[in-house]
Amino acid sequence: MSSAASPLLIVEDMRVAFPSRDGGLREAVRGVSFTLGRERLGLVGESGSGKSQTGRAILGLSAPESRVSARRLEFSGIDLLNCPPKQRRTLRGARMAMVLQDPKFSLNPVMTIGAQIVETLRAHRRVSSKEAKAQALAALESVRIDDPARVFKLYPHEVSGGMGQRAMIAMMLIAEPDLLIADEPTSALDVTVQLQVLSILDALVKERGMGLMLVSHDLRLVSTFCDRILVMYAGRIVEELAAGGLADARHPYTRGLMACLPQLGASTHPLATLERQPEWAL
């Protein structure tokens, strides 16, 4: 579970606010606090819960008009909010990385996959182009792509969703970061491909001892994959669960969320629906 040493990431009372239509500020993330060690943390919530914004704020990738504040936002001892932007940029990619949802939109469509991976590597390490290419091919192999040399030369639109996502993972992990934030990495993929991608992530995280934060809307999938689960609602964390501890969930939102999912062979007619209580958003 959590490492005995100090945690990789410490987040205390983080808030992300956006300017709203009528001139005020609307908080998408309202006081989120958690720590992340070298473990797998799942952040689950529906759309509008603020989970994606949390991940982006940690990496410093929030929209320019947003305001991010926190009592403490530390990565490996470095204060992320007050460090110089140059340092933040160096950290990004080299020590903190992010995998996004749809490789169609997150990979550069006019560069070959190989070129993008090489570019990422050379942005963080001084290597010759021959060495970079060799490392890129090795990275593609590590994500179980059968013919790395062929895929190296392909463009993102020429590969399937699953392969594109694996290429994205290879690209993000080539600089060997300590922390990986995966924002709905499998939502755009078929079920069978989802499991393949997750098992690749599983292997890589275990091998390299990385910290992984998996952001998703799929409570069941996250509960089978992660060590700890944080449930978010309306910008707050409402519950924390251990792996496989879904049945012990106490917050009515989590219970309601689980109850409203149709089950193969055990569905109720009609399905239970989630009656949102205003006090959950407080």
Added chain:
Amino acid sequence: MNSVSSGALGLEVRQLRVVYDGFTAVDYASFCVAPGESFGIVGESGSGKSTVLRAICGLAPKASGTVQLVGGSSGEASAAQPTPGSKAFSRRVQMVFQDPYGSLHPRQTVDSLLAEPLAIHGIADAETRIERALNEVGLGQGFRFRYPHQLSGGQRQRIAIARALILEPQILLLDEPTSALDASVQAEILNLLEELRRLRNLTFIMVSHDLAVVTHLCERLLVMQRGHSVELLAAADLAARRVSQPYTLSLMQAASGFRRGQ
């Protein structure tokens, strides 16, 4: 209420083939949907399931095969049934699309979206019908003059359902109606669909990649892979794991989630 008097309608698809530029999207699919039945088509991306649905209603070109409506009031002969693409067909068969953000015209209010089908078919008393349609899908009259961007995903999908049902069709095609929605909203929409089917005696043909959703709503299903029909079985059999094809089994196993160390 309305179309019950004309009786439920079924559908027969025989040797349907859809080819796009040399790529075979659907390779000889055949199945029958009995009047009043709820039929599901399951598969992953590229399986051709959505293409089958579009070919049924004439939105995708058929290379070969037939789509025939069966049953109906006073047992009309098959030859007398309207064919896909005709106006009469659109009064019998309607579709709810997957993406609630893309299936409503961004510049039209809910009111004009719902008035459009009535205007096309020259149906009178639009006022009452629009009000009734909104009530049926659980939305109040306050939604009537909103634009789609002012609605949430679940609300948009309800409008899409209202639009599909305002012409009082007997067959409803559902193309992954809940896959773009949150889990809690999905439950509401599935309940709504079930209730509407019961009230109006509709025939459903639903396409999904989610086995749990399909077995919840449908009685029989067709499993497709890369354009080919793999297996035709009852939902109850799938739930009880009485499947004969390995692909179907692999879909079921994948649906149960990640297994550590695999």
Added chain:
Amino acid sequence: MSHSNPSTIASQPAPGNGLSLASAAALSAHTPHPAGQSESLCAWLMSEQPRSRRQAALGRAYSGWRTFARNRLALLGLLIVLALGLTALFADLLAPYSAYSGDLRSTRLLAPSWSHWFGTDDQGRDILSRLMLGSRITLFVVALVAVLAAPIGLLVGTVAGYAGGLVDAALMRITDIFLAFPRLILALAFVAALGPGIENAVLAIAITAWPPYARMARAETLSIRQSDYIAAVRLLGASPGRIVLRHIMPLCLPSLIVRVTLDMAGIILTAAGLGFLGLGAQPPMPEWGAMIANGRLYVLDQWWVAAAPGAAIFTVSLAFNLLGDGLRDALDPKAAP
């Protein structure tokens, strides 16, 4: 599932689980509406629950206006264009002197002064008055070209884009033919055939202005055609004509409006160019381009004769450009309305 609007969801009664249809209807009846007279106009326009078609359309227009008004330069552009319109409308009342007759003995080539703000030209006519009267011609040219070229371009483009196949190919080749004509050369040809005059100049400009609009409308139509809402309305039994007219054209309008506004500057300059060549408005019409042509003979010593109409053309062209930019930002469907 990346977009949601919690404020919208929160302000609505929960849609219910489909079973309580009657209670949902009852709920809507009890949804609090602000009292008619006491709500301000602003609140009425910005209401999340419009109660009529008119309120919804006005609310949407108001919201677009607010986005537009946030851009100061665009507002400036709009003001100048409005000023142009008003000047053209009330030119007779506003012009201090006659634009057509001048006294060759006493008022010839006077420098700008308090009595003649922009001086006088070689015929002794007050330049300011001529500019004001000339604004009518400018507006006439711009409006006529917009009214002629834009609808033709929109129609050709949307029909070509939606029909595809042979119709598309034929229409696009016709568009290509018209696109091949250089504007000024065509104007020369018209003048040679029909004689000089402002109407022929307008015709020449309009004939060469519509092809880019057709191309743009076709490109938009090609992408709109794939969307689910068009598929849905096809499935409802709508005829292709209805789809193009009621569903596709309204979506092409914003970019068309922006493009036409940005083109206005070019149209004004082309009309001025034709006037400069003597092919557009004929003397003594105070068309700005012709005024510059006239003034070029005196540009060294009496610079104001050419500079004043030049500045007017510059200002109005700039105004249309700024307006077009502002409109593009306000009408962009991707920006939150």
